[in-house]
Amino acid sequence: MTNPNSSEKQTPPANQQPEIPKQYSFLWLSAAIFLVFMWLQDSSTPKLQELAYSEFKTAVTNDQVSEVTLKEDHITGLLRNQGLVSSNTDNASQSSSPGFSTTRPPMDDPELLTLLEAHDVTIRARSAGLEWWQELIRGFLPWILILALMYWFWGSAQKRMAQGGGMFDYGRSKARRSVKETSTTTLDDVAGIESAKREVAEIIDFLKSPDKYRALGASMPKGILLVGPPGTGKTLLARAIAGEADVPFFSISASEFIEMFVGVGASRVRDLFASARKEAPALIFIDELDAIGRSRGAGFGGGHDEREQTLNQILTEMDGFESHENILVLAATNRPDVLDSALLRPGRFDRKVTLDLPHRNARDAILAVHVRKVPLAADVDLDQLAARTIGFSGADLKNLVNEAALTAARENLSEVTDHCFELARDRIVLGEKRDAQLSQEERKIVAHHESGHAIMAYYMPKADPLTRLTIIPHGMAMGVTEQTPKEDRYNYSESYLRDRIKVMLGGRSAEKIIYGEVTTGAQNDLKEATKLVRKMIGQWGMSEKIGPMGLSIGDEHVFLGREMGSQREFSDKMAELIDAEIQSELMALEKATIDFLTDHRSQLEALAKAALEKENLSAEDIENVLHEEAARKTA
Incomplete structure (x- = not known):
């Protein structure tokens, strides 16, 4: 019986030639190229007429030599335009070569230089050359380096071909493959998103034991979309899945599909899904899906740009999943409003897991x-x-x-x-402290500005509790009044919003009361107050004149392409009414703020004085100053 593991050489059939290894083929090719280069170099080298030394001296005497080069015992030179007849048998014929060479006898010829000078021969001299082996290295080394470089490129190309790529493998997916053994993040490292963890744990269990679910007629979702603001743990959750799952995990950013060549994105999508199918069950994670998943027709490239072709290929690949393939696509985005509706329909991303800011x-x-x-x-x-x-x-x-x-x-x-x-x-929260050198007058303005914020925050019944006041510059702010909510808020009342706007306008109002004019320090306050009033009137129906209408106005998160491609939802007359109502509301709130601070002017000045002295005031310090001033005034 023949041992299948025997190491004996197998004799190839008679009609089959043994295969020549590729590296030997390359060596033969390299040798052939080298010989051709050497032949071309040799053929391009001019031939010199060989003269006997006596013939050389006769030629000098007959004024037939124009130039000589002396190098040890070897002499080369140039003849004048006429030829020279040699007595040598090999050179007996008339030669038209202008160059010659000869060898000087071992004995020195002191008359040679005198003879050359007498016949106006140009004399050149060269120092002793390199050794024969040095000349050999100098001649062969460039060719050896060129052949080594060619061999390296040849090997790299062979290796890339063996991996299924080639020199132009732009169409291959750049997804990173990870398994449980290479990922150290698990679900135990993810906290604060318990509902999302339960959703993901069910999917991981489905991948590990699909028969339990199939026995009940259940099929695995094709896709799960992780939605939430930046920093809420979408990518961390995906890494935890890679650490928990016993299946191959392919992760890639959506922007990596797009390349400078047309069609590369779609090709990479095909390659990614083909790799996942080969190793099913498997997980695919696409981060920042909105980079390629935005609504089609909203961009500037029409329906044929590279991004939309890539999106179409993703839709096609997800439709091609079979129930037995056990491939799940995870995707993360913080902009679900701009995604194409075809991505969100059942059969593609069946589930949407929302990750909010943690409570x-x-x-x-x-x-x-x-x-x-x-x-x-x-x-x-x-x-x-x-x-x-x-x-x-x-x-x-x-x-x-x-x-x-x-x-x-x-x-x-x-x-x-x-x-x-x-x-x-x-x-x-505040930014790094800045070493801004403020004048005394500027410090007083900042102190009164922040004191106006602090008094409104302290006395407004719906405002968030006051934490502290500082007139030390932080970040881009010259001073800061900090408030900290008592609890997480998910719903805002109209009274809370109005008190919040009054706090924003407190700094500017304090400047008006104390100095009779305003400064540029309230720029950000006005911006935030205007934005909040616009939403109250246009989106949240908190205006008697506008009524309960939800209008898409002033939304800074609207996708550029969608905003440019959509028409306004209201008339010009309504737009004028909205603007007038925003202006009226802001002026009314500012007047109420100024009136309140005017009634508490003594407290405003006392608090500003304390801020100038200490620069940092805690909530307790602010309360003590306000109580002391109120007691002094009543007394």
């Missing part, structure tokens, strides 16, 4: 994940820290922990204290 308990859990490797001091209370970080996303909280650790390192601390977290939060 207080979720922030506490996220902080607990990020401080695992951080040595915390005893005064750090994560629950209180979570309460002070309303509006922070998961990425913001990770950055907060990192900034606190950097602060502790700068101060040479062995543990991260609560003060480090406070400084890190200030750096994120």
Whole structure:
């Protein structure tokens, strides 16, 4: 019986020629090219007439030599325009070569230089040349380098061909493949999005044991769309899936499909899905889907631009999934409003998982994940820290922990204290302190401006609680009045919004009361107040004159192509009415703010004086100043 694992050489059939290895073929080709180059170089070298030394001296005597070059015992030169007859048998015929060479005898000829000078022969001299082996290296080394470079390119091309690419493999997908063993992120590292984790855990279980679901007639969704603001954990959740799943995981950014060549995006989509089908069950993750998934017909390229061709190919590939293939497409975006409706229909992205900004308990859990490797001091209370970080996303909280650790390192601390977290939060929320050299007059203006904000925030019943006041420049602001909500808000009342706008207008109103004019410091306040009033009137129906109408106006998140391609939803007369109502509302709120601050002018000036003295005032400091001034005035 023949051993299938035997190492004996198998004799090829008689009619079959043994295959020549590719590297040997290349060596034969290289040798042939080298010989051709050497032959061309040799053929291009001019031939010199060989003369005996006596013939050379006779030619000099007959004025037939115009120039000689002396190099040790070897002499070369140029003849004048006439030929020279040699006594040598090989050179007996008339020669028309202008060049010659000869060899000087071992014995020196002292009369040679005198003879050459007497017959006006140009004399040149060269130093001793390189050794024979050095000349050999100098002649062969360039060719060796050229052949080595050609061999490297040849090997690279063969390797790329073996991988299925080739020199122009632009059409291949750039997706990164990962498996459980290469990913260290798991679902335990994802906190604050429990509902999304349950959705994903079900999908992972389906991939691991599909028969359990098929027995009940269930089929796996083709796609899951992760939707949420930036920093809420969409990509982190995808990495956790890669760490949990026992299946191949292909991840790619949507922008990587687009290349400078037409059709490359569609080709990469085909290659990505073909690779996933070969290794099914598998997961495909496409980050920033809106880069290629925007509504078709909304751009400038019509229906034939590269982005829309890539989107069409994705739709086609997702339609081609069979129920037994077990391929799931995950995609992430923070702009679901601009996605093409064909992507969102059932059968493509069947599920939409929303990841919102984390609430207080979720922030506490996220902080607990990020401080695992951080040595915390005893005064750090994560629950209180979570309460002070309303509006922070998961990425913001990770950055907060990192900034606190950097602060502790700068101060040479062995543990991260609560003060480090406070400084890190200030750096994120307010910006880094600036060394702006303000004049005394400018400091007074900033102090009164911020005091106007603080008094309105303190007294308005619906306003968020006041946290502190500072006239130290932070970021782009010359001063800051900080408010911190007591709890997360998901719904805003009309009274809350009006009080919030009054707080925004408090700084400008204080400048009017104290100085009789306003400065440029209220630019951002006016911008935010106008934007908020516009939404109240146009979108939230908080105007008696406009009524309960929801109009798409002033939306800064509208996609450029869609905004340019759509018509306005209201008439010019309605637009004028909206503008007039916005102006009227802002002026009414400003008047109410000015009237209120006028009644509390003594407190305004007292608070500004305290701000100039201390530069930083906490909520307790502000309350003490206001109470003391109110008591002094009543007394």
